[in-house]
Amino acid sequence: MNRRKLTIAVTGLNNIDSPGPGVPVIRGLRESDEFDLRIIGLAYENLEPGIYLHDVVDKSYLLPLPSAGIESLFERIEYINSIENIDVIIPNFDAELFPMIKLEPRLAEIGIKCFLPTLEQFEERHKANLPEYGKKYNVKVPESTAINSYSELKKLSEEFEFPMLVKGKYYEAYTAYNEEQAGMYFNKLANKWGLPVIIQEFVTGTEVNVIALGDGKGNTIAAVPMRKQYITDKGKAWGGITLDDKKMLELTEHIMKSTKWRGGMELEIIKTKKNEYYIIEINPRIPAWVYLAVGAGQNIPEALVKLALGIETKPYESYQVGKMFIRYSWDHICDIQEFEKLTTFGEL
Amino acid sequence: MKIKSNLAISESGFVFDPETGDSFTLNFTGKDILNQINQGISLNDIQKNILEKYDVESDSLEMNFYDFISMLKHFNILHENE
Structure with a gap:
C-alpha cells in the first residue's frame, strides 16, 4: 500500500516526570499504516527531551512562549512552514490551545490543518465552569x-x-x-x-480516566477507559491498565454527542463506591498516556490527523481490555553541539 | 453466591477484574474454592469437599474459609445471588 506522505508538527516534547503528550503522540503517528510521515517537533524549552530523540522527531524548532502573544506565534509558525510545508499541527499543551484555536483559520490559509475544539467548547469545560457544565449536559460533577x-x-x-x-x-x-x-x-x-x-x-472513590476523540458532529471516533495503577507524587500515571467499563464509555459518548466535541479529550472521573461517576476535569487535548490506547488498538493520533485532513474516519469499535503501560525514564546522551545549535539558531 | 460475571481467572490462579483493573493472586486452595463456587456448589458443600481433600482441622478450615469468603466479597469478586 502506498502511504501518503505528510508533514506533521507536534508540540509537548517535554517527556519528563510530568510528561507532555508529544512523544507518545508521535509514536502513534509513526505506527500509521496510511501515512509516511516527516515529524516536526515544536518546543518551548531547549531541554525538552523529544527535541534530541532523532528517531522520534525529524527536525525541531523552538516556539515563542504563549505569553509572547498570538502574533509572534503565528509569525514563527509561518517561518517554519515556509521551510517544512506543514500539513497538520497537533498542539498538546492546555496553555497553547487558546492561541491555536484563535489561529486555526489563519493557519488553514497557509495550508496547515488543525483539529481543535471550538472556542465555546474549550471555554465551557474549564475547571472554573464545571458546575454549569454539569447542569447543562446532565452529568455529575463535584x-x-x-x-x-x-x-x-x-x-x-x-x-x-x-x-x-x-x-x-x-x-x-x-x-x-x-x-x-x-x-x-x-x-x-x-x-x-x-x-x-x-x-x-473532595469526592471519595477511585480515579479513572477516558481518552477520547470526537469528530465535531457528535460522534465518538475513539474512546478507551483506563485506571492509573502507579501514580507519581505529581499525580501522573506511571502505570495504567485499560478497563472494560460500559458506563464510562456511555458517559463519554453522551458528552461527545451533546457537546459535539471536536478533537482529543481526556475525562478525569471519580467512580464512587455506589458506582456513581463524577467528572472532576475535562482536558481538551490528547493526554500523555495516549500510547496505551494505541497499544490497545485505537490509534487516536492517526485518527486525529485523518479528521484534520477531512478524510473519512470510522469510529473504532473495540480495544483490548487489560492492556497495560509502564512508563520508564531513560538517560539520553547527546553532544553539546546539538544543544548549541538549538539555543543559537532555534532549530535542530 | 455468585462470582462476578466478567472476571478472568487463569490456570495459575491470577484473577483480573476488567471493570476495575484490579488483579489478585490466589494460592492453589483459593483457586480450588473459587472454581467450586463457579460450578454452583454451595459453601457448605465446598467446606465438606475441602475437608475430604486436604489435611485440615474442621475448626481451622471454618475460620479461614469464612475469612476468605469475606475477602472475596470485600474485593467485589463474590456477590449474593440476585
Missing part, C-alpha cells in the same frame, strides 16, 4: 468554585468541608485538610498558573 483572592478562600472555608481540592488554572491539584493548607496551596498555584484558583469538593 461542587466547585473559582476564587481570585485569599479573602474569598477564607469565606469558602466555612461553606466547603475539609478535605477540599485546591486546583491550578491549568495544571496541578492538592488536597487541603485545613484552612492553613488551603491557603498555602492557593498561593502556590496562583503564583505558578495565575488566577483563578479552583476549590473543589
Whole structure:
C-alpha cells in the first residue's frame, strides 16, 4: 500500500516526570499504516527531551512562549512552514490551545490543518465552569468554585468541608485538610498558573480516566477507559491498565454527542463506591498516556490527523481490555553541539 | 453466591477484574474454592469437599474459609445471588 506522505508538527516534547503528550503522540503517528510521515517537533524549552530523540522527531524548532502573544506565534509558525510545508499541527499543551484555536483559520490559509475544539467548547469545560457544565449536559460533577483572592478562600472555608481540592488554572491539584493548607496551596498555584484558583469538593472513590476523540458532529471516533495503577507524587500515571467499563464509555459518548466535541479529550472521573461517576476535569487535548490506547488498538493520533485532513474516519469499535503501560525514564546522551545549535539558531 | 460475571481467572490462579483493573493472586486452595463456587456448589458443600481433600482441622478450615469468603466479597469478586 502506498502511504501518503505528510508533514506533521507536534508540540509537548517535554517527556519528563510530568510528561507532555508529544512523544507518545508521535509514536502513534509513526505506527500509521496510511501515512509516511516527516515529524516536526515544536518546543518551548531547549531541554525538552523529544527535541534530541532523532528517531522520534525529524527536525525541531523552538516556539515563542504563549505569553509572547498570538502574533509572534503565528509569525514563527509561518517561518517554519515556509521551510517544512506543514500539513497538520497537533498542539498538546492546555496553555497553547487558546492561541491555536484563535489561529486555526489563519493557519488553514497557509495550508496547515488543525483539529481543535471550538472556542465555546474549550471555554465551557474549564475547571472554573464545571458546575454549569454539569447542569447543562446532565452529568455529575463535584461542587466547585473559582476564587481570585485569599479573602474569598477564607469565606469558602466555612461553606466547603475539609478535605477540599485546591486546583491550578491549568495544571496541578492538592488536597487541603485545613484552612492553613488551603491557603498555602492557593498561593502556590496562583503564583505558578495565575488566577483563578479552583476549590473543589473532595469526592471519595477511585480515579479513572477516558481518552477520547470526537469528530465535531457528535460522534465518538475513539474512546478507551483506563485506571492509573502507579501514580507519581505529581499525580501522573506511571502505570495504567485499560478497563472494560460500559458506563464510562456511555458517559463519554453522551458528552461527545451533546457537546459535539471536536478533537482529543481526556475525562478525569471519580467512580464512587455506589458506582456513581463524577467528572472532576475535562482536558481538551490528547493526554500523555495516549500510547496505551494505541497499544490497545485505537490509534487516536492517526485518527486525529485523518479528521484534520477531512478524510473519512470510522469510529473504532473495540480495544483490548487489560492492556497495560509502564512508563520508564531513560538517560539520553547527546553532544553539546546539538544543544548549541538549538539555543543559537532555534532549530535542530 | 455468585462470582462476578466478567472476571478472568487463569490456570495459575491470577484473577483480573476488567471493570476495575484490579488483579489478585490466589494460592492453589483459593483457586480450588473459587472454581467450586463457579460450578454452583454451595459453601457448605465446598467446606465438606475441602475437608475430604486436604489435611485440615474442621475448626481451622471454618475460620479461614469464612475469612476468605469475606475477602472475596470485600474485593467485589463474590456477590449474593440476585
